[in-house]
Every structure is written in structure tokens, then in C-alpha cells.
Amino acid sequence: MDEPSPTLLVALMRSIAILAMEAEEQTAYVRNLGTHPSLDELALEFDDGFPLAPTFVEHGWLNHFAVLALQELNHQLATMSEERKAGLWHADALTTASEWARVRALARAAILAV
Secondary structure (H helix, E strand, C coil), X not given: CCCXXXXXXHHHHHHHHHHHCCHHHHHHHHHHHCCCCECHHHHHHHHHHHHHXXXXXXXXXXXXXXXXXXXXXXXXXXXXXXXXXXXXXXXXXXXXXXXXXXXXXXXHHHHHHC
């Protein structure tokens, strides 16, 4: 397999930092992207890098504890992506849904685990 680029790790960490931001900052972020009121991009950016986590561990760029935290974050986002929960992906949910509060807490825990 080709060597992964450290740039991919930086992109993953950036996506986690965005997931850890306060709801108001996340709203501003999706507005700036031009995807408001959709929140899909928040998860899509994380999804781009998360599958590479085991490779980052192999290279010593992430530790096992960080991967466990990322797996928990990924599980939370996947649970929120179920069809009957489509309302969670509208910007209004950032400030009202407990699921987004959990995402922010898990993202912060992942950052601390790195």
C-alpha cells in the first residue's frame, strides 16, 4: 500500500475539531461552505478520513485510544444517519438535539485522546 500522506491526518483532525466546535460555530461553518441548512458536510468530512485511522496507527501518528474514541464518534454519526432521523441533519438541530451535543462531546474526547 502507498504511504498515507500526513495531510490526510491533518484533514481528519480538522474534521474532528469542527465536530467539537460549539453549535453556533458549526452553523457558521456550514454557512461559509454554502451548504446551510444541511449539516451533511460535517459528517462527510469526517467520513473521508476515518477509514484511514488504522493506517495512521501503523505509522505511529495516532494511538489506539484515539482510534477507540474515533470509532465511538463514527458510531454516533452513523446512528444519526438513519432515515427516520433526517431532521438531525438540519442546522436547527445543532442547538436543540441531544445527539449533536453528544457528537461534540465525543469529538472533544477524541481530540484529547490523540
